[in-house]
Amino acid sequence: MKGITHFIMGIMALTFIKSFVVGAVLEDSLVILLGGIFGLMPDTLDFKFLVYMETHDVVIDPDPYDMRPHEIASKVAEAINRAGTLKPGKMVKLQLHTLRLGPDLWQSYSLFFDTRKSEVVVKVGPHVTSSGVQCLGTGPPADKASGVVKFIPKLIDRYGKPTTLKGFSGPSYGFLKKKDGSVEVIFIPFHRRSGHSLTLGALFALIGYLLTNRPIIALAIFVPWTLHLILDQFGSMGNNLFWPLTKQRTSGLYIVNAANPFWNAFAVYSCLALILWNMNRFNFLANPMYVAFGADFPMWLYLFLAIVIPWLFLGAIYILYQIKFKPKEKPSEVLAPMTGAAAQMATELSEGQVDYEGAEQPKPPIWLRYMGPVVLGLVLVLLYVYGSSL
Amino acid sequence: MESLFYLLFAFVGVLIGSALSIVPGLHIYSISAIGVLFAITFPSVDPLGMVMVFTGMLVAYSMVSALTATYLGATDDSLRYSLFPNQKYLMAGRGYEASILSGIGALGAMMILLIIAPISMYVFPVFRKLATPHMPWILIGVVAYVLQSEWPKDWGSRAKTRIGRLKDGWASLSAGWLVFFLSMMLGFITLNVLTSSLDRAFQATIMPAFSGFVAVPWVLTNAVARFKVPTQNITNTLYASKKDVIRGTTTGFVGGMFSANEPMVSAGVGGLLAGHSTGTGGDTQFMVSGAAARFTYYVGAFFLLWVPLLHLTRKGMANISNLVFSPKSDSEFWLFVAVVAISAVLSFVLLIVLSRYMAKIIPRYSYRKVSLGVLAIIVAINLYFAGWEGLVIMTIATGIGLTQVMFRTRWANIMLGFFFPIMLNMAGIGSSIVKVLGIY
Secondary structure (H helix, E strand, C coil): CCHHHHHHHHHHHHCCCHHHHHHHHHHCCCCCHHHHHHHHHHHHHHHHHHHHHCCCCEEECCCCCCCCHHHHHHHHHHHHHHHHCCCCCCEEEEEECCEEEECCEEEEEEEEEECCCCEEEEEEEEEECCCCCEECCCCCCHHHCEEEEECCCCEEECCCCCEEECCCCCCEEEEEECCCCCEEEEECCCCCCHHHCHHHHHHHHHHHHHHHCCHHHHHHHHHHHHHHHHHHHCCCCCCCCCCCCCCCCCCCCCCCCCCCHHHHHHHHHHHHHHHHHHHHHHHHHHCHHHCCCCCCCCHHHHHHHHHHHHHHHHHHHHHHHHHHHHHHCCCCCEECCCCHHHHHHHHHHHHCCCCCCCCCCCCCCHHHHHHHHHHHHHHHHHHHHHHCCC | CHHHHHHHHHHHHHHHHHHHHCCCCCCHHHHHHHHHHHHHHCCCCCHHHHHHHHHHHHHHHHHHCHHHHHHHCCCCHHHHHHHHHHHHHHHCCCHHHHHHHHHHHHHHHHHHHHHHHHHHHHHHHHHHHHHHHHHHHHHHHHHHHHHHCCCCCCCCCCCCCHHHHHHHHHHHHHHHHHHHHHHHHHHHHHHHCCCCCHHHHHHHHHHHHHHHHHHHHHHHHHHHHCCCCCCCCCCCCCCCCHHHHHHHHHHHHHHHHHHHHCCCCCHHHHHHHHHHHHCCCCHHHHHHHHHHHHHHHHHHHHHHHHCCCCCCCCHHHHHHHHHHCCCCCHHHHHHHHHHHHHHHHHHHHHHHHHHHHHHHHHHHCCHHHHHHHHHHHHHHHHHHHHHHHHHHHHHHHHHHHHHHHHHCCCCHHHHHHHHHHHHHHHCCCHHHHHHHHCCC
């Protein structure tokens, strides 16, 4: 999920704890902020530190002025083949670089693992801005538009979608040899390993406790950290929960797409609604002047009015949009003066790019996938039940 | 009949506000000061009528100043949020389209404001009651999130070693922290060491600081870049999807309303938070949401003063208006809502007309000369309102603003850093830090 979702969820969790909310009202305490900070900490560690600790066996850094997609695809396929010859548990790591053309201009290209045909597909796209807007008329000539190269081992790609490199930093891939002889694609292998483990969260909590001698501070660190891992588990990538005891991250639960704006907005909104509920509950103990509705107002009714009804409405609009309008949607923007002909060209440019077809992705059994929301619900129920006595 | 009379007042306000909006470097709070001059100069004028003039001015400013953002450069933080794509569009000959998209964002925000008006008296007082005692951690939480959520911009570092890559990645991050720190220090100094008399404190400190943080660096970089503005394409059709416009508008409205509700949170910061929450992406969404956030920040904050059972005083215009008139009744609220709606439509029409005019004339002039002219106007305005002390503050702030531009760190770091001392004061720890720093 997005950073703000983790941050708000961490804060929401700590507003269930009475002493934090009352302390904020009476003493301007800032302890609640530990929730946000440690809610976001796993990603902070991964993307500000651990990303730079990764080493790569293969680095692909194409010339943006002479794009050779076949050559890129060959190097990727070679890395996969090399991984196939390794001992189980070993990995070949590959780094793809983004190609900067100017302060706000990049050469785009995409990489796709077609596991059904055992092919690496590389496609060169147009120039794009940092926000991904295409620049009209910058697409490659037909003979340099794509490259397809076959690989030998059976490949498992849990992500299952093409990755388009547009700007900023490029992704890395790990090709992990499995015991059954197949090779698994590990997208950005530095991510969600040690930085996303319960053990490291427990270590931070222990440090927090030792520094303050207050067990509740350990709780204020560990709970938001754990909620981050639970939320991340909802996607496809998973976590390495028991590092260093376990070496690789497990599969995600495939419940939501972590980058989906609808789910992120839903999570942020729901957390804000719960924060307000908790403020109302505990403000009463500190100063009844800051209470908006009575303590006897049923929580289920509040949740129904504040979360369920608005999101049923928005959800219906979202589903309607997905079914009815999205398939007909035309590209929304290109960077060029728009006249009728240019707009037509832009439409053709974008329509030609969506022709990937991948194999069905391996997913965990359905009962396990439902465990994600159950665990999240359980944590929230525990916070609700015990938080008011802490 | 009386209402029509007030609409006429608002219309006058829209004209004044539109004219002032296209003067680069003239901030809304300077316009507010002009409002006070109005009130003092014409004490016999009906106070409600006077406030209707202010309303028209505010609505026009929050919409029409998209023109200066597009054609001349930024004037404040809320424009900075949407400025980059606007300027890109200008360089692609689509400046007119960019300004109209910004206008649409603002118009959309006005429509959402109309939709929520009937329930605002039930919803906003609840937020106020619950959140008021929690303001310190909410505000410092915003700062913590903005600082923590900035990811390294290593531009695909090619360094061979881990340390080399770490250094590349942390260049922009550490510059971001430096900008925050310097801005905070400037905040401590300007807010604790009184540089001017109390009645001119705002004009003499915050306005020059804002000009230095945002407007001057932008104009300077434009002047140095020496690019030529291409001929602008004035089109009757917009190449933007409904999805982008709707998403941009709603996101901007949410961000703007958050910043309107919270002290010291600017539209840019509110827009950033809302953009992260809803995954805003692409230039169209960026421009539309920036304009919607800006409109909601200014007009929404003033709106909160009029909401029955709330009457919350937030941001400059509410404070100025309170000197002249304090709204009390439901009918005044609805009059205000109607005036905002009509003023917004009028402002949008003026935006179209003025944008067509500017799109025609801007490419005829040397952009470097235009930028230097804008710089001269900014300096003159700051000298007039803030004096030499103000120019010193503006120069220091320009250094901080240029650091942000050079390292491409988040501009939000500057704004939040500058106001951080006030947040620390609210949390009860500001005075201790001031003592340690020896600034008092």
